[in-house]
Amino acid sequence: MIYADNAATTKMSDAAIQAMLTQMQKNWGNPSSLYAHGQDAKEALETAREQIAAVIGAQPREILFTSGGSEADNQALRSAAALGKKRGKMHIVSTAFEHHAVLHTLAALQREGFSVTLLDVHENGVVVPAEVEAAIREDTCLVSVMFANNEIGTIQPIREIGAICRKRGVLFHTDAVQAIGHVPVNTAEDNIDLLSASAHKFHGPKGVGFLWAKRGVPLASLIEGGAQERGKRAGTENVPGIAAMAAALTEANAKMAENAAHLTAMRDRLIAGLQEIPHSALNGDARNRLPGNVNFCFEGIEGESLLLLLDDRGICASSGSACTSGSLDPSHVLLAIGRVHDVAHGSLRLSLGEDITEGDVDYLVRSVREVVTYLRSFSPIWRDLTAGRKPFIL
């Protein structure tokens, strides 16, 4: 099997599994309990907080553990919105291709009276900092721009956007779920105020993540019922998951340069191979993207049938077609970078893992080419395109 869906989730690392087992087998006490057995769990929790803080250039007390990236996004936006409302500032700037955890929370805030400006991400899938600056108004309380896009992998000019926000006195949140552990993220240098992360995207477990909030940024609680996490997130902490997340992030950070170099080489080999397929196109900027992300559109075919036939060849991948999303519309990310519906349905995302080899990449290229050619052989759209009855888009 070639697992090429690491943007969906990753395999847990041995270090993460070991850390999790230790907490489950030895430190299974409640960190809120005062006896030593509970305090041992508390110590593991705080050690994890320190390890994570060290990786992102933050203070341990600024880290709040959550159930994952979606909860962190919800809490970041809700917190900034609550603060804005108190100050009479009810405008938020974000982008059209954010994760739904951000977009749906923004839609809910709009129903509550907030106004939202979603910035264009252009054909290359990269936000222009000057456009962020132009969108900021007197009543803007928050700018939220993802660090790297989850579908097309494009990395955003976070530091520049953060500097603009700082200058204008506006809070800046970034959904760094796809970036943390893969590319350098430093909260201080990148001028960030709020950051969301999820453990299972960097070889940690599912169901755990964190929200980092710069000291002095007040957080609103989404879950009431206890004093855990300084009263900002009630519920007994997921100590095994949190310890595993810290172990996974520490390892990912230590190997980041080495992994990125290998993945970038494999990514570029894969892109070069897939570009040989006629009437195909890479989605998103070719250089300014996550080391392991490849996303293509192939004209004349539909993504779900492509995925099923790749699955038959032992390849795990994903697509932004409507059929795979369960809705009538294809990926909002592909539409945001200007892909028309017809073409967006024929998309394929291959997100590589660190163990990928050149041989794997060549097998991926060969398999995708064969499957695309086969599906085109009985596609009525492809027939119209090749007969000249319709113009090619790609």
Added chain:
Amino acid sequence: MALYSEKVMDHFRNPRNVGVIEDADGVGEVGNAKCGDIMKMYLKIEGDVITDAKFETFGCGSAIASSSMATELIKGKPVADAMRLTNQAVTEALDGLPSHKIHCSVLAEEAIHAALEDYHRKTKSEDCP
């Protein structure tokens, strides 16, 4: 655990009656690229019997399987029987489809009916020049 039944996967992996009939007596095309599904059906009709059926489909696994199954269900059948083909019959023959994929069987039914209507239109104009 699989997304589709064995039958759907069989018809998806090995679709029956794929292709084009150049001198078809009826051709029907339904769906649109915007929604991600297009089915095109070609029928050869002799006397009152569908002697051959072929299809081309742009769409998901269940769209391809539904097209394949629909052509199997009407091949060799009288035109009147094919007119009565329903999406339920296609779905049942495929041992079911996930609820959000039922529209694929509806498209298959519509494509067959569109091809038959095309055939009726052509034969009518031949009868009354």
